Amino acid sequence: MSVPDSRFDQLISALKEHNFRLTPQRVELVRLIAVSEGHPSASQLHAKIKRKFPTMSHATVYKTLSLLKEINQVLEIDLRDDSHYDGNRPDPHPHLICVNCNKIIDGELLIDQQSIQRMEQESGYKILRPQISFYGLCPDCKEEN
Amino acid sequence: MSVPDSRFDQLISALKEHNFRLTPQRVELVRLIAVSEGHPSASQLHAKIKRKFPTMSHATVYKTLSLLKEINQVLEIDLRDDSHYDGNRPDPHPHLICVNCNKIIDGELLIDQQSIQRMEQESGYKILRPQISFYGLCPDCKEEN
DNA sequence: AATATAATCAATAATGATTATCAATAAAGA
DNA sequence: TCTTTATTGATAATCATTATTGATTATATT
Structure with a gap:
């Protein structure tokens, strides 16, 4: 229990x-x-x-x-x-996505719940699913330049 | 100038x-x-x-x-x-996207630059393009329930 | 100006993930 | 066990995006 x-x-x-x-x-x-x-x-x-x-x-x-x-x-x-x-990890968290090789890893980012509530109030939207993606280069692909 | x-x-x-x-x-x-x-x-x-x-x-x-x-x-x-x-607005900012009618509006959310740098350091990724989407219901579609 | 080189354009076809359809099947509750 | 109804699976359809290719245009060099 x-x-x-x-x-x-x-x-x-x-x-x-x-x-x-x-x-x-x-x-x-x-x-x-x-x-x-x-x-x-x-x-x-x-x-x-x-x-x-x-x-x-x-x-x-x-x-x-x-x-x-x-x-x-x-x-x-x-x-x-x-x-x-x-x-x-069903909790909202960002993903780091390599634009070169498509590798995806979890990111750690504190998402301020208050800011989200404020955004809901200002916009009138009811937020259901955040999707936070950071496109970039993974360590391996970063070197290949 | x-x-x-x-x-x-x-x-x-x-x-x-x-x-x-x-x-x-x-x-x-x-x-x-x-x-x-x-x-x-x-x-x-x-x-x-x-x-x-x-x-x-x-x-x-x-x-x-x-x-x-x-x-x-x-x-x-x-x-x-x-x-x-x-x-x-080429600066990174979130979008609110209605899952029902697909309406898109800009969101206002302070994205802490320090947190992003920390995420880059921890992951080794070089971040090029953040994409922050909040899927939800717009004011109109919210009522239709 | 003329030419060589490279970038860009437009038309077409190809790609390929996702979704729609619908008859057949099976889960869940009476 | 029976009934109801969600779910499955096979197929085909959809449709945004990309690849390809040859023609066109811009730029650099002489």
Whole structure:
């Protein structure tokens, strides 16, 4: 009870809370997300899940990721050719994205909650999902110049 | 001299500085960007520029926008189906994007330069272009629930 | 001016991630 | 077990963006 749930359990609970059905495909995708390191793309997740569910289609992966995104359990990292997902840290945080090799890592940046509230008040928007991307050069690609 | 250049002049100067040629098509696109209000998409800019240059192709618009993006004169706002551009405020600032009607407005958020430098040091990345998007509901769409 | 070189343009086709459709299937609760 | 209805999966469609290529234009050099 006082022990924090595993990431897997958190995700499953979130799906239940929102009355989404727990299909085997979903459970497996959630498992993959929970154990994933880094920031896999939809295609990469699809490739992995096909080992257990050879008939799994792209559309299903996309739909499940959309669900999880909507209930704020995964962050989407919009790249031009290929969205990636962060399933281990649902809290808003920035990503550093290499414009040369596309490597993505988590960034640490204190996001002032008060500033966000002020922005909501001034704009009248209800903010649902922050997406903070810093495009630049990773250490390796920085040297290649 | 002490009077700040117009946005148009700034953009033209930036292109010159980087030794990009000033073709009539580019000058016109820059003009459209300088006078644009809001956050036009590549298609919208293309539609406008076709009035003066009926043969202008999409590719040329994209290439010119890419140039301007690289020299940090326009911010790209990556939406899934359709990138939009902010050509009037090249300084990093957030955008509020309605997930329902796609309306985009500028946000005001003080981005602590020190935090960014710290993030660069910790990660080893060289940050070139921040992109900060807050997805949510605009005032109109907020009510429709 | 004339020529050589390089940049840019425009038209077309190709790419490829994402989404729509819809019949078949299966989860969840009675 | 039965019923309801969300979900799945196969297929095809969409559509922004990019690649390609040959023609055109600007720039530099003589």
